[in-house]
Amino acid sequence: QQPVQSPQAVILREGEDAVINCSSSKALYSVHWYRQKHGEAPVFLMILLKGGEQKGHEKISASFNEKKQQSSLYLTASQLSYSGTYFCGTDSGGSNYKLTFGKGTLLTVNP
Amino acid sequence: NAGVTQTPKFRVLKTGQSMTLLCAQDMNHEYMYWYRQDPGMGLRLIHYSVGEGTTAKGEVPDGYNVSRLKKQNFLLGLESAAPSQTSVYFCASSTSPRANQPQHFGDGTRLSIL
Numbered sequence: 001q002q003p004v005q006s007p008q009a010v011i012l013r014e015g016e017d018a019v020i021n022c023s024s025s026k027a028l029y030s031v032h033w034y035r036q037k038h039g040e041a042p043v044f045l046m047i048l049l050k051g052g053e054q055k056g057h058e059k060i061s062a063s064f065n066e067k068k069q070q071s072s073l074y075l076t077a078s079q080l081s082y083s084g085t086y087f088c089g090t091d092s093g094g095s096n097y098k099l100t101f102g103k104g105t106l107l108t109v110n111p
Numbered sequence: 112n113a114g115v116t117q118t119p120k121f122r123v124l125k126t127g128q129s130m131t132l133l134c135a136q137d138m139n140h141e142y143m144y145w146y147r148q149d150p151g152m153g154l155r156l157i158h159y160s161v162g163e164g165t166t167a168k169g170e171v172p173d174g175y176n177v178s179r180l181k182k183q184n185f186l187l188g189l190e191s192a193a194p195s196q197t198s199v200y201f202c203a204s205s206t207s208p209r210a211n212q213p214q215h216f217g218d219g220t221r222l223s224i225l
Binding site: 097099 | 142151152153154159167169170205213215216217219
């Protein structure tokens with residue numbers, strides 16, 4: 001079952017902040033975040049492991065609440081280059097390593 | 112440094128025709144995946160492979176077959192194409208399980224079935 005992402009879409013002005021959430025109905029081993037620009041391949045942002053680890057990548061950071069089976073992606077002081085669709089991919093453990101992706105959140109940053 | 116290469120990049124088929132999509136990676140990755148991406152649906156896993164000679168079904172395997180005869184290649188076949196298979200297909204690869212490493216994606220194949 002696909003994880004649920006919210007919001008489905010968000011529009012920002014350059015410099016504003018945004019939060020994208022990812023929620024799963026299954027226990028999670030890890031959460032992956034990717035960004036995809038229109039017509040291009042998804043690009044890896046970061047991986048979060050169970051244990052509530054928070055990671056950062058420039059002005060983009062994320063958290064993972066294992067108990068709530070949720071992850072949040074934080075975009076601070078957004079730049080025009082942050083525009084794109086953000087996907088979370090969840091790994092529920094088990095013997096094989098595969099991700100189940102959410103439907104995505106479309107982020108648009110305007111000047 | 113090529114990474115993950117998909118061929119072809121674009122293809123138009125008629126209903127009932129067959130074709131094979133090729134994915135090649137030069138990173139010596141064990142795991143390879145085929146996804147389809149439809150508007151508003153995200154990435155959905157079709158089939159995947161945990162190593163040379165192995166394949167497994169993902170979320171939406173019906174109408175597709177795969178083969179992994181060589182570690183670097185993962186082929187996706189459509190035996191009898193249907194309009195519902197019109198989509199953008201992405202291949203990805205990664206290192207061994209639980210290595211906490213990302214999946215690396217190819218540029219995609221845009222397939223239209225008329």
